[in-house]
Amino acid sequence: MRIRVVTALVLLALVGTASAALIEPYHRSVSLQSTNFTTSITIPKFDTSTGRTLLSIEFILSGHVQGVVQFENEDANAATVIAKLQAELELTRPDPNSVLVVTIPVWDNSPGEDLPGYDGTTDFAGLSGRTYDDPNVIYGDKTETQTTSLSADLALFSTTTGETITLWVKGTGTSYASGPGNITSSFSTDASAEVTVNYYYIPEPGMMGLLTLGGLFGFRRRWLR
Secondary structure, eight states: OHHHHHHHHHHHHHHHHHSOEEOOOEEEEEEEEESSEEEEEEEEOEEOTTSOEEEEEEEEEEEEEEEEEEEEEOSSSOEEEEEEEEEEEEEEOSSTTSEEEEEOOEEEOTTOEEEOSOOSOOSSOTTTEEEEOOTTTSEEEEEEEEEEOOHHHHHHTEESSOOEEEEEEEEEEOOEEEOSSSEEEEEEEEEEEEEEEEEEEEOOHHHHHHHHHHHHHHHHHHHHO
């Protein structure tokens, strides 16, 4: 009786662990470029012809931003200037307005930089101005993940004929500086992205049964020794 109870519990556990699997992730890169771009990436759709059932899709978007930051305090009085170099990166469905996941990498000089009053020349240097342009320092990275199990998405990303799907990556520069009422700022914002798509699925019935029976056979051998 004890063996039967334990065997039943093990069966349930094995079914649970075998109920979802992950195929090899698909990775795509968008090279470093000036922001305000839209570029496409193509990945294979999930193949359902083998009897596998797609459960969910995970989208991982890693963004990188770098560039040049310049600002000048043109106020007569000393002031604190906060500068943010940032980009908003979006991964979308084939419809470029249908967003899957967003990430916003950012570099900033928080808590800000105290600058004397205007020195008379708007050159982003001297006493009242600053320029930051070292790519080894002026950069930011951010990764966001989003998972969907919507039936419309599962159908959109599924195929029985080896089709691919085209997704879009948008990079928008959103850099800014804040401080006194009289401030001039300039930004050169570049961004890149890494996209990973993971398909989670139920294995085909035959494979699932083999996994479960194999696990039970191994368990019973260990139990009966």
